[in-house]
Amino acid sequence: MSKGQSGLGKSTLVNTLFKSQVSRKASSWNREEKIPKTVEIKAIGHVIEEGGVKMKLTVIDTPGFGDQINNENCWEPIEKYINEQYEKFLKEEVNIARKKRIPDTRVHCCLYFISPTGHSLRPLDLEFMKHLSKVVNIIPVIAKADTMTLEEKSEFKQRVRKELEVNGIEFYPQKEFDEDLEDKTENDKIRQESMPFAVVGSDKEYQVNGKRVLGRKTPWGIIEVENLNHCEFALLRDFVIRTHLQDLKEVTHNIHYETYRAKRLNDNGGLPPGEGLLGTVLPSVPATPCPTAE
Amino acid sequence: MTPSAHGAGKGGARADVGHWAGPRRGRLLLFFGFSAIEKTSLKMSKQQPTQFINPETPGYVGFANLPNQVHRKSVKKGFEFTLMVVGESGLGKSTLINSLFLTDLYPERIIPGAAEKIERTVQIEASTVEIEERGVKLRLTVVDTPGYGDAINCRDCFKTIIAYIDEQFERYLHDESGLNRRHIVDNRVHCCFYFISPFGHGLKPLDVAFMKAIHNKVNIVPVIAKADTLTLKERERLKKRILDEIEEHNIKIYHLPDAESDEDEDFKEQTRLLKASIPFSVVGSNQLIEAKGKKVRGRLYPWGVVEVENPEHNDFLKLRTMLITHMQDLQEVTQDLHYENFRSERLKRGGRKVDNEDMNKDQILLEKEAELRRMQEMIARMQAQMQLQLQGGDGDGGAHGHHV
Numbered sequence: 001m002s003k004g005q006s007g008l009g010k011s012t013l014v015n016t017l018f019k020s021q022v023s024r025k026a027s028s029w030n031r032e033e034k035i036p037k038t039v040e041i042k043a044i045g046h047v048i049e050e051g052g053v054k055m056k057l058t059v060i061d062t063p064g065f066g067d068q069i070n071n072e073n074c075w076e077p078i079e080k081y082i083n084e085q086y087e088k089f090l091k092e093e094v095n096i097a098r099k100k101r102i103p104d105t106r107v108h109c110c111l112y113f114i115s116p117t118g119h120s121l122r123p124l125d126l127e128f129m130k131h132l133s134k135v136v137n138i139i140p141v142i143a144k145a146d147t148m149t150l151e152e153k154s155e156f157k158q159r160v161r162k163e164l165e166v167n168g169i170e171f172y173p174q175k176e177f178d179e180d181l182e183d184k185t186e187n188d189k190i191r192q193e194s195m196p197f198a199v200v201g202s203d204k205e206y207q208v209n210g211k212r213v214l215g216r217k218t219p220w221g222i223i224e225v226e227n228l229n230h231c232e233f234a235l236l237r238d239f240v241i242r243t244h245l246q247d248l249k250e251v252t253h254n255i256h257y258e259t260y261r262a263k264r265l266n267d268n269g270g271l272p273p274g275e276g277l278l279g280t281v282l283p284s285v286p287a288t289p290c291p292t293a294e
Numbered sequence: 295m296t297p298s299a300h301g302a303g304k305g306g307a308r309a310d311v312g313h314w315a316g317p318r319r320g321r322l323l324l325f326f327g328f329s330a331i332e333k334t335s336l337k338m339s340k341q342q343p344t345q346f347i348n349p350e351t352p353g354y355v356g357f358a359n360l361p362n363q364v365h366r367k368s369v370k371k372g373f374e375f376t377l378m379v380v381g382e383s384g385l386g387k388s389t390l391i392n393s394l395f396l397t398d399l400y401p402e403r404i405i406p407g408a409a410e411k412i413e414r415t416v417q418i419e420a421s422t423v424e425i426e427e428r429g430v431k432l433r434l435t436v437v438d439t440p441g442y443g444d445a446i447n448c449r450d451c452f453k454t455i456i457a458y459i460d461e462q463f464e465r466y467l468h469d470e471s472g473l474n475r476r477h478i479v480d481n482r483v484h485c486c487f488y489f490i491s492p493f494g495h496g497l498k499p500l501d502v503a504f505m506k507a508i509h510n511k512v513n514i515v516p517v518i519a520k521a522d523t524l525t526l527k528e529r530e531r532l533k534k535r536i537l538d539e540i541e542e543h544n545i546k547i548y549h550l551p552d553a554e555s556d557e558d559e560d561f562k563e564q565t566r567l568l569k570a571s572i573p574f575s576v577v578g579s580n581q582l583i584e585a586k587g588k589k590v591r592g593r594l595y596p597w598g599v600v601e602v603e604n605p606e607h608n609d610f611l612k613l614r615t616m617l618i619t620h621m622q623d624l625q626e627v628t629q630d631l632h633y634e635n636f637r638s639e640r641l642k643r644g645g646r647k648v649d650n651e652d653m654n655k656d657q658i659l660l661e662k663e664a665e666l667r668r669m670q671e672m673i674a675r676m677q678a679q680m681q682l683q684l685q686g687g688d689g690d691g692g693a694h695g696h697h698v
Contacts, residue, residue, distance in 0.1 A: 007494035069500045070447045115493060117384020124446050144493060147523045149593055218525050219606050221598025229596045 001060040001136075003078065003128070004113025006067055008143035013111075013201035014059050016214060016225060017237055018048060040064050041081045060107065066124050075128045082107050082135050086260040108252045109172070109240065110136045113143040114160065114196060118152050121163050129169045135256055137172035137248055139240065140164070145198035145231045146216065146223050153198050160196055171195070172248065190239065197239070200231040372431035374480055375621055376462075378512065379436065380455065380504070381489025382443035385519035390487075390578035391436055393591065393602060394614055397423055398580075416441040416454040437483060443500060452504045459483050459511050463636040473662065484628045485548070485617075486512045489519045490573065496535040497543075505545045511632055513548035513624050515616075516540070521575035521608045522593060522600045529575050536573055547572070550616065551623055568616050574609035577602055 002010040043060045060081075065074055085106045092102045110132065114125055129138055140160070148156060164171060173187040202225050205212045214225040225233050240248070379387045392398055419438045424431060437458070442451055462482045469478045486508065490501060497505075505514055516536065518524075524532065540547060550572075553565040577600055583592045585599045592601040602610050617624075644655065 005494070007491075009493075067494075067498055069451075069503060070449050072447050115384070115491075117382075119384040123444060127446060144523055146595070147520055149595055216525055218522070218598070220522075220600050221595065223595075223597050 001062070001078075001082075001107050001110045002113065003062050003065055003110060004143060005065065005115060006063060008113040008115060009201050010061065010111070010113055010143070012203060013113075013141075013143070013199060013233075015203050016201040016233065017241070018046075018057065041077065058105070071124055074124075075131050079132060079135060082132070083260065086257055087264075089257065090261055090264060106252055106257060107136050108248045110138045112138050112140045114140055116142055116144050116147045116156070116198075118148055118156050120159050126163070126167055126169070129164070129171070130167065133169050133171060135260070137174075137251055137256070138169075139172050139236075140196035141236065142196050142198040144200065146200050148198070157196060157198065161192070172251070173244070174251070194232065194235055194239075197232040197236040199233045199236055200225055201233065369430055372433060373621075374433040374435070375625070376435040376437060376481060376483050376485075378439070378455075378459075378483045378486040379489065380439050380442055380486060381519060382491060383440065385489045385491060386578050387438070387487075387489055387519070389580070390517075390519070390576060392580050393578040393610070394617070395423070395425065395434065396580075397425065416451055418454060418458045435481065448500050451500065452507055455504075456507055456511070459508065460636070463511075463633060464640070466633065467637055467640060473665070482628055482633060483512050484621075485624045486514050488514055488516050490516055490536060492518050492520050492523045492532065492575070496532065497539045502539070502543050502545070505540075505547075506543060509546040510635060513627055513632070514545070515548050515613075516573035517613065518573055518575035520577065522577045524575070533571075533573060533575065548624070548627070550620060564615070568612055571609050571612050574613040574616070576610045576613055577608040578610070 002014055004010055040063055041060060042063065043058055045056065045058045047054060047056050049055070062078060065078070068074070089102060089104065089106055092098055112125070112129060114121065129140070132138060142153075142156070142160070145153060170176070173191065175187075175191075200216065200223055202214050202216050202223075204214070204216070206215050206217055206222050207213075208215065208222055208224060213222075213227070216223045216225075224230050228234055377391075379391060381387050417440055419440060420435055421438070422433065422435045424433050426432070439455055442448075442455070445451065459482075466478065466480065466482055469475065488501070488505060490497065505516075508514065518529075518532065518536070521529065550565060550569050553562040577593065579591050579593050579600075579602050581591065581593070582589045583594045583599050585592060585601060590599075590601045591603060592599050601607050605611050
């Protein structure tokens, strides 16, 4: 799931990550659609294949997040969506005649795009991550990193890391879920040095030094997406896809989902959902009640 | 006063202004050069101010030297300009202002973290600098609005800002209607740079709402911040999108006045270029970077150097040119249009307002009358005294003096 204000390059980045057009780019909705009035959830599923391995990838985009004048509680539709997916899985699991492979629509990873202001996180970012780091794996990403020079980038990252720490926001990989020492050292390194990844996305190719590379062409130079001196896209890709993909799924299943399940069963008095009052649909959003109406 | 001495005096004062500006009004300047403002204030003159005509010439009355006198007086008086910058935090507003005026307006700046920003409301910070260039003084006030657009709920963001603008108008109105009008300080906001984020796809709802709320009170100049985020194509697309949205929402931004037909081609061309580049996409920086053998102000990236003053990289020069050559016009539009609108609204409202407002007005009238009476009495007393002195103490007494 990719989250962040419009125009931060979410769709472009997802396309770059999976080297295919898996996300509908904003330019196509530029002309007809306006900024949506409420946060919408758009899920698009794809099947991609590499080396004989098939993967069903679902990208969930959230246009309209953080774009309004009043952004209070704009994370609620998203929290609701995530919990709905858990609910679906739970219902299937407790079914008497359940399927062998339960269709898994749960959100395994949430890429949160931080605007590269160079100053600090925005209050909205903090609030969102506080609420959602408990239900889903959040990977903070600094969008459009070509706005910042190298010093600005490292200063900004340090400040963001510190702010996240001070506010008690556990982003993926969470410290408490490190299983052994090897994991811990590896994840510590990532947590303290690389994250949040400062990325640049692009789906256009240019010729640089005789090779065709993905990049952005500006009058003062070409920014190469996969060049580690320019941005950390390659690190993000390796992290999410090549090394931690399975772990993301496991943490989602073993921890976030179990937390949700335990809470639901507790709410229902130890019984699986659906076996309460007949026909009652129990509220599936254990979110904090919103104080103001829209 | 011999003509030669007179000429030398005036020529000396104007020589530096004359030699690079050449022709009449403010032109494309190669450096900061706000001393061209005085040129734009000489609307009457078609003559080069350096030329001094010998008054002995037959058929010459001499009032053609009026512009020179105006020029001298206005240079002595100095100029003042108030610029407001509005935009979300982190868009490079302070850096741009520092780059534009080659000063450091914010020497000890602490940027608050996100948790502190949650509690903060919009504040207004006005900083004034007096800069001087070639004998021309400019009193520049920059009004900053930290906290704008930061909160999760930005509904009340611009109330503070609008209140500030109105307050300046109010104060000017009050001063203008006062008895002593000699030293009116003009703190009205002459121009507002509105910073649009380059990360979006155009204007955000907050941008539109804010601009609609102030377009009748202040000249809005939209500026696309951090333009080095965009490739050229993206920039064109964004500019067009913003212009379309401005038109769609009927937002009145500041329009550069067309060059008059008697101006030369260069100036007309320059005005055309400026008009075509709105909204300006700028990059600000005060760091000197070594590029192609010379030191330029810019930003150093691993993939290249963005030069602030390179017209191919961004519109910084155009923005600066526009600001300088049209500073006078911005002030005039503020005075003739926005202030007059405010004034007529205010005075219309004044009649129908609540009781204490009326009472205030009555009180003011009473006070003024009392003051007048006091002054009259004082004059009468003084005259009586003079008479007494003249008559050598002839105790005719009294304040029966003439009534003034």
